Amino acid sequence: MRKFIKEFCKNNVPDAIVKQDKARNIYITKGEDKTYPCVVAHMDEVHDKNKNKEIVIHDNLIFGLDRKAMKLTGIGADDKNGIWVALNLLTTEKVLKCAFFVGEETGCIGSHQADMVFFSDVRFVVHFDVPDSPEAYFQEAGRGGRDGKRSFAVMLWNSTDIKRMKQIATVSFPSLEYIEDIYHKVHSAYEIPYDTGAGRQLKFNLEEFCRKYGLQRSSAYYALTYLERTDHLTLSEDVDISTKVQIRLERNELYDIEFPDPKMILLLETLMRKYTGLFAFPVPIDEDYIAGRIGVTVPMLRQLLYNLALEHVIKYIPSDHATVLFLHHDRLRPKNLNLDPERYQMLKDSSDTRMQKMLDYITEEDTCRSAYLLDYFGQKESADCGTCDVCRSSKKSSDTTLKEALVKFVNDEMSGSYTLEDVARRFGSQTSSDSDTYIRLLRRLIDEGTLPAPGL
Numbered sequence: 001m002r003k004f005i006k007e008f009c010k011n012n013v014p015d016a017i018v019k020q021d022k023a024r025n026i027y028i029t030k031g032e033d034k035t036y037p038c039v040v041a042h043m044d045e046v047h048d049k050n051k052n053k054e055i056v057i058h059d060n061l062i063f064g065l066d067r068k069a070m071k072l073t074g075i076g077a078d079d080k081n082g083i084w085v086a087l088n089l090l091t092t093e094k095v096l097k098c099a100f101f102v103g104e105e106t107g108c109i110g111s112h113q114a115d116m117v118f119f120s121d122v123r124f125v126v127h128f129d130v131p132d133s134p135e136a137y138f139q140e141a142g143r144g145g146r147d148g149k150r151s152f153a154v155m156l157w158n159s160t161d162i163k164r165m166k167q168i169a170t171v172s173f174p175s176l177e178y179i180e181d182i183y184h185k186v187h188s189a190y191e192i193p194y195d196t197g198a199g200r201q202l203k204f205n206l207e208e209f210c211r212k213y214g215l216q217r218s219s220a221y222y223a224l225t226y227l228e229r230t231d232h233l234t235l236s237e238d239v240d241i242s243t244k245v246q247i248r249l250e251r252n253e254l255y256d257i258e259f260p261d262p263k264m265i266l267l268l269e270t271l272m273r274k275y276t277g278l279f280a281f282p283v284p285i286d287e288d289y290i291a292g293r294i295g296v297t298v299p300m301l302r303q304l305l306y307n308l309a310l311e312h313v314i315k316y317i318p319s320d321h322a323t324v325l326f327l328h329h330d331r332l333r334p335k336n337l338n339l340d341p342e343r344y345q346m347l348k349d350s351s352d353t354r355m356q357k358m359l360d361y362i363t364e365e366d367t368c369r370s371a372y373l374l375d376y377f378g379q380k381e382s383a384d385c386g387t388c389d390v391c392r393s394s395k396k397s398s399d400t401t402l403k404e405a406l407v408k409f410v411n412d413e414m415s416g417s418y419t420l421e422d423v424a425r426r427f428g429s430q431t432s433s434d435s436d437t438y439i440r441l442l443r444r445l446i447d448e449g450t451l452p453a454p455g456l
C-alpha cells in the first residue's frame, strides 16, 4: 500500500511533497497556502494479504489483482476507500495535506508517533470512517487547530459504517477456545513441539497461515493480538529483517575461483573476518559496515552479493520487511495457557462500551457534541459549545419558533400596528440577554417583507 500511494503521487501529483517519518507514516503536501484542509487515512493491511497482489485502478475503482493467477484479490487495507478518496482529492484539490498512518487497527501506532509539525496549521479534520472509540476520535479530531485558532472536525458516515463497527466488535473478540487453538496452530505451523520454542522468531504470513488451516483472517488476527496481550508472544508488523549471507563452498575452494571483480574476494574476506558461522548457516550482516569496509555504497554491495549468489558462491537472502512472531516461552501443553478470562471479559466489555459510546456520539441529535465528549471524559454538565451541528440546528429550530411567535404577535394580536415597546413588553426588555435574538429576527422579518416596520 505504501508503494502504491507513493507511485500514485509520482504519476498523478508530481508536484506534491511526499515525506515519510520514522514510524513509516506518509505525509503529503500539495500546493502552498496559509492553511490546508487535511485528510487522514490508514494504511493497515489487516485483511487478505496476497503476496502477488498488485493494486490496480480501473474505472475509477481500486482493487487488488493477482496477475499470476489472473484473478481479483482482496486489497488488504481496512481503509481502502479512505485512501482512495484521499488520493483522488490530491488530484482535484489545489492545496491539500494528506496523512497516511500505519498500524491504526493495532492501537493507533502510527498516529501516536505522528509528526505534529505537519498538523500545526490544520483548520479542518475530515473523517471518512468512524473511529472505534471516542478516545480515538478525540485524538484524531484534535489534529485541527493546534495553533489555537478556530478549526472544524467533520465526520462522514452512513449505515454501512455502523454495520461494519458491529462486525468488527464481533470478530475482534473470538472465544478463548478459539484463541488457544490459534496458539497451538501457530506452533504446529512451524513444527515446534511441546516444551520448546522459547525465544524463537518466526517470519509470519497471516494470509498463508489462514489458508493452511482454513481460518477467517480477522478472527485469527485478533486471537494473535490477545495472545500478545496475555504475554504469550509478540506480533511485530513491518520488521526490518537484515540481509543474510551463507557461504556455500568450503574455505579452501574459495581460493580456486577466479573472481571477475577483485572486490568480490575482498568482500568475502571481510565477511569471514567479521562473522563466524558463515559456512554453516545464513548469518545476518550489517550492510553499512561491510560496504564501508570495502569502500562501496550499499547498492553496490548488494549487487556484489547478488553476483556472488549467481556464481553459487554464497546464499544471499536480501533484507526484507516482514511480520515477525516472537515466542515468549516454550510451547505450553493444551489447557495450560493462561488466557486470563476475567481480563478478557473486561476488555470485551470496555471495548463494547467504547464502541457504543462512539455510535451514540455520531447518532446523537440532542446533546451538544462538545458537551457529549467532555461528559464521556468525565467533565459533567459543561456548557453547550454553540458551534457544533447539534447546537446550530437547535438554534435554528428555536429561531423558527421565535419567528413564528413574532409574526403571530405583530400580525394577529397587534393587527400589524406595533412599536418596539410592545415587542419588548411581550418578549422581554431590550436589555435582557434574549433581546439580541428577537431584535435580530425581527429585523430579518422586516427586511424580508414578512412584517411591517414598527411605529414610533
Ligand SMILES: [Zn+2]
Pocket (backbone or CB within 6 Å): 368, 369, 370, 371, 384, 385, 386, 387, 388, 389, 390, 391, 392
Ligand atoms: Zn455544541
